[in-house]
Amino acid sequence: LSKVLDLPPENLIKSISAIPVSKKRHVADFQLSVASVMEGSSGDCLTQDLHLRAQKLAERLKCDAVVSEISTGPGTVNFTINRELLAKTVLQQVLKDGSEYGVKSELFSTVPRQKAVIEFSSPNIAKKFHIGHLRSTIIGNFIANLKVALGHEVVRMNYLGDWGMQFGLLGVGFQSFGNKEKLKSSPLQHLFEVYVQINKAAEDENTKKLAKDFFRKLEEHDEQTLSLWKQFRDFSIEEYIRIYKRLGVHFDEYSGESFYQEKAQEVLKMLEDKGLLQKTIKGTGIVDLSEKKDLSLVSTVMRSDGTSLYITRQVSPALDLAAAIDRMNKHSCDAMIYVTDKSQSNHFQHLFQILKLMGYDWAERCQHVSFGLVQGMKTRRGEVIFLEDVLNEVRSRMLQNMTSAKTTKELQDPVETAEKVGLAALIIQDFRGLLSSDYQFSWDRALQSRGDTGVFLQYTHARLHSLEQMHGNTPLTEVNVACLQEPDAISVLQHLLRYDEVLYRSSQDLQPKHIVSYLLTLSHLAAVAHKTLPVKGSAPEVAQARLCLFQAARSVLANGMKLLGITPVTQM
Numbered sequence: 195l196s197k198v199l200d201l202p203p204e205n206l207i208k209s210i211s212a213i214p215v216s217k218k219r220h221v222a223d224f225q226l227s228v229a230s231v232m233e234g235s236s237g238d239c240l241t242q243d244l245h246l247r248a249q250k251l252a253e254r255l256k257c258d259a260v261v262s263e264i265s266t267g268p269g270t271v272n273f274t275i276n277r278e279l280l281a282k283t284v285l286q287q288v289l290k291d292g293s294e295y296g297v298k299s300e301l302f303s304t305v306p307r308q309k310a311v312i313e314f315s316s317p318n319i320a321k322k323f324h325i326g327h328l329r330s331t332i333i334g335n336f337i338a339n340l341k342v343a344l345g346h347e348v349v350r351m352n353y354l355g356d357w358g359m360q361f362g363l364l365g366v367g368f369q370s371f372g373n374k375e376k377l378k379s380s381p382l383q384h385l386f387e388v389y390v391q392i393n394k395a396a397e398d399e400n401t402k403k404l405a406k407d408f409f410r411k412l413e414e415h416d417e418q419t420l421s422l423w424k425q426f427r428d429f430s431i432e433e434y435i436r437i438y439k440r441l442g443v444h445f446d447e448y449s450g451e452s453f454y455q456e457k458a459q460e461v462l463k464m465l466e467d468k469g470l471l472q473k474t475i476k477g478t479g480i481v482d483l484s485e486k487k488d489l490s491l492v493s494t495v496m497r498s499d500g501t502s503l504y505i506t507r508q509v510s511p512a513l514d515l516a517a518a519i520d521r522m523n524k525h526s527c528d529a530m531i532y533v534t535d536k537s538q539s540n541h542f543q544h545l546f547q548i549l550k551l552m553g554y555d556w557a558e559r560c561q562h563v564s565f566g567l568v569q570g571m572k573t574r575r576g577e578v579i580f581l582e583d584v585l586n587e588v589r590s591r592m593l594q595n596m597t598s599a600k601t602t603k604e605l606q607d608p609v610e611t612a613e614k615v616g617l618a619a620l621i622i623q624d625f626r627g628l629l630s631s632d633y634q635f636s637w638d639r640a641l642q643s644r645g646d647t648g649v650f651l652q653y654t655h656a657r658l659h660s661l662e663q664m665h666g667n668t669p670l671t672e673v674n675v676a677c678l679q680e681p682d683a684i685s686v687l688q689h690l691l692r693y694d695e696v697l698y699r700s701s702q703d704l705q706p707k708h709i710v711s712y713l714l715t716l717s718h719l720a721a722v723a724h725k726t727l728p729v730k731g732s733a734p735e736v737a738q739a740r741l742c743l744f745q746a747a748r749s750v751l752a753n754g755m756k757l758l759g760i761t762p763v764t765q766m
Contacts, residue, residue: 195210195226195255198251198254198255199231199251201231204300204303205231206226206231207300207301207303208230208301209226209227209230209231210224210225210226211224211225211227211692211695212224212688212691212692212695213225213272213688214692215685215688215689215715215719220681221688222263222265222272222273222274223273223274223275223280223688223691224272224273224275225267225270225271225272225273226251226270226271226272226273227269227270228244228247228248228251228269228270228271229244229269232244232247244268244269245266245268245269247269248266248267248268248269248270248271249266251271252264252265252266252271255271259276259279260275260276260279261273261274261275261276262274262275262276262277277679277684278675278676280684280687280688280691281675281678281683281687281743282675284687284690284691284746285670285673285675285687285742285743285746286670288690288746288749288750289670289742289745289746289749292749293753293756294343295693295749295750295753296693296694296696296697296750296753297343297344297345297694297697299694299697299698301694301695301698302344302694302698302701305344305701307345307346307347308346308347308527308528308529309346309347309348309349309525309526309527309528309529310341310346310347310348310349310527310528310529310530310531311348311349311351311521311525311527311529311530311531312334312337312338312341312348312349312350312351312531312533313334313351313352313353313449313530313531313532313533314330314331314333314334314335314337314338314350314351314352314532314533315327315330315331315334315352315438315443315445316330316352316353316354316355316534317354317355317434317581318354318355318356318360319354319355319356319385319426319427319430320360320361320364320385320386320388320389320426320430321355321360321386321389322386322578322579322580323382323578323579323580323581324578325568325571325578325584325635326534326535326567326568327581328581328584329535329565329568329624330533330534330535330565331438331441331443331581332441332443332620332621332624332625332759333533333563333565333624333629333706334350334531334533335350335441335442335443335759336625336706336757336758336759337531337533337563337704338350339756339757339758339759340697340700340701340704340757341701343697343757344697344701349446349447349525349527350444350445350446350447351445351446351447351448351449351521352434352445352447352448352449353449353450353451353517354427354430354431354448354449354450354451355450355451356426356427356450356451356452357450357451357452357455358409358451359405359406359409360389361408361409361412361423361426362404362405362406362407362408362409362410362412363389363392363393363396363401363405364385364388364389364392364426365405365408365409365412365419365422365423366392366401366404366405366408367388367389367391367392368385368388368422368426370391370392371387371388371391371392372384372388377425377426377429378429380433381426381429381430381432381433382430382433382434382580382582383580385426385430386579386580413455427450427452431448437581437582437585440585440613441581441585441617441759442617442759442760442761443759449517451513453517453520454513454516454517454520455513457516457517457519457520458512458513458515458516460516461512461515461516461519462479462495462496462512464552465479465481465495465548465552468551468552468553470482470548470551470552471495471496478494478496478497479494479495479496479497480492480493480494480495480496481493481495481544481548481551483544483547483548483551493511493544493547493548495511495512495515495548496512511541511544511545511548514541514545515545515548515549515552518530518545518549518560519549519554522554522556527559528559529559529560529561530556530559530560530561531560531561531562531563531704532560532561532562532563533563533565534562534564534565535564535565535566535567536564536565536566536567536630538562538564539562539564542560542562543562545560546560546562563629563704564629564630565629565630566628566629566630566631566632566633567632568624568632568633568634568635569632569633569634569635570634570635570636571584571635573586573587574587584620585613585616585617587637588613588616588617588619588620588637588641589609589612589613589616590612591616591637591641592612592613592615592616592619592641592649593608593609593612595641595643596608596611596612596615596766599643605765605766606765611763611765611766614652614760614761614762614763615648615649615652615763615766616641617648617759617760617761618648618649618651618652618755618760619640619641619647619648619649620640620648621648621758621759621760622640622646622647622648622651622710622714622758622760623635623636623639623640623647623648625706625707625709625710625758626646626707626710626711627707628705628707629704629705629706629707646714648760650714650717651713651714651717651751651755651760652760652762652763652766653766654717654720654721654751655748655751655752655755655762655763655764656763656764656765656766657724658720658724658744658745658747658748658751659748659762659764659765660764660765661724661729661741661744662741662744662745662748664730665729665730665737665741666741667741667745668738668741668742668745670742672738673738673739673742674735674738674739675739677735677736677738677739677740678739678740678743680726680727682719682722682723682726682727683723683727683740683743685719685722685723686716686719686720686723686743686746686747687743689712689715689716689719690716690746690747690750692712693712693750693754696708696709696712697709697757706758709754709757709758710758712754713751713754713755713758716747716750716751716754717751719747720744720747720748720751723740723743723744723747724744727740727743728740729741729744
């Protein structure tokens with residue numbers, strides 16, 4: 195193509211793509227989009243029939259040892275690769291690159307390696323870990339995994355709600371109802387219970403006063419008060435770490451609103467010095483974000499009453515401004531990504547705009563990845579209060595399903611397996627659509643063993659793994675690829691060919707659904723091939739070639755699952 199079109203080969207990389215496998219069967223392997231190489235000609239691409247251009251181009255191309263057939267489609271030139279070469283090259287690439295398959299693709303050759311800070315999960319101490327936090331946790335983890343796989347440096351940050359008036363209440367509550375032992379053994383639950391109890395008395399004047407005093411002491415760094423608050427925070431983090439581990443998630447840094455109280459005051463001073471801070475008649479501090487500077491769009495950065503100078507994300511961007519500036523100074527990163535629900539979109543838009551007004555050019559590199567709401571996530575005991583409730587629920591439901599299924603093998607560790615399969619189910623149900631869309635949660639749908647679920651992905655992986663256990667691995671050098679000419683084998687190979695494009699798409703828009711639908715299709719294709727292309731009872735040469743194909747499919751399936759935050763199981 196480079197010769198005929200007189201273009202450097204690297205210019206053609208993004209114009210040539212692998213063709214998605216079709217149920218209608220035989221499709222070519224690659225297609226060139228004619229419009230993308232005609233750009234900048236005379237701009238009349240649409241008026242001139244693209245199909246004609248495709249045909250003219252196809253006439254100038256000749257088949258050879260690599261390309262066995264050339265045809266045209268609407269605006270495309272399609273190439274079918276020599277079948278044996280296709281099988282050999284794809285299998286070689288998959289088995290040689292292992293976990294780096296797809297990532298090493300030339301599609302990524304021009305993408306610079308960068309450093310990103312990703313803030314996700316971010317629960318509030320002593321409050322419910324609601325389903326929004328769960329979404330933030332698994333989405334943030336996926337984005338971090340993907341970036342790391344693509345060779346970027348990532349800082350995983352958890353920004354805790356660990357400050358504010360509620361700690362005044364909590365402190366008073368703990369003095370009345372607290373128990374040091376329970377705080378140590380199950381801090382999240384105990385603090386939540388204490389908070390619920392003291393909240394019943396929150397309107398009582400005496401309680402209000404005590405809470406205010408406790409929080410004032412906290413702000414003045416009174417040793418005893420601070421030491422109790424520190425225990426709340428430290429024990430909670432310890433328990434979070436343990437639960438995150440069950441989810442397969444870890445953080446490099448536990449930050450929090452408490453870190454930035456003083457820095458937030460400095461930010462307000464900076465805004466004032468730059469002439470950006472205006473006071474309303476009521477005394478509220480605002481920043482004018484309107485284009486015409488007519489106050490048609492303002493962001494409140496400071497309350498008027500002076501009683502609550504502490505700031506939370508809900509109240510004002512000053513805290514996040516301080517945190518962003520601090521992170522940038524500390525990590526000097528190329529991207530700062532916040533993963534929170536879409537109700538906070540305005541907050542982050544304002545935040546980035548104010549940073550820009552303050553003269554921070556890097557505000558351009560900040561990004562809010564927002565997600566929709568989940569309805570109907572309940573456990574048998576009622577609504578979800580702790581992340582652990584969700585994990586226990588999915589594990590027990592999955593165990594039940596596995597025990598009643600006829601195909602379940604005797605497992606070494608059924609509980610562990612149930613947890614991993616159940617998590618896969620949660621993650622796939624969450625990642626199937628656009629992140630920004632709301633969805634109705636259903637345990638039954640998520641945990642189905644057939645259909646497009648995480649359970650099906652795990653089942654496929656376990657099946658392919660046991661094939662390898664039974665028949666051993668075959669080094670590719672001994673494989674005769676001429677044995678892989680059946681349509682079902684070709685479909686798997688063609689699908690493997692597309693993996694890098696799917697990774698590239700997800701890396702561009704940070705949406706996991708491209709990878710999810712790719713893996714579901716891979717599993718369906720592998721299941722069909724598993725039926726029609728038996729290993730057992732075939733001639734040794736054929737059996738070895740098929741084994742190699744299934745090994746490649748399992749390898750890519752496992753890679754994709756790990757990116758999504760799923761641990762593939764080997765038995766089920």
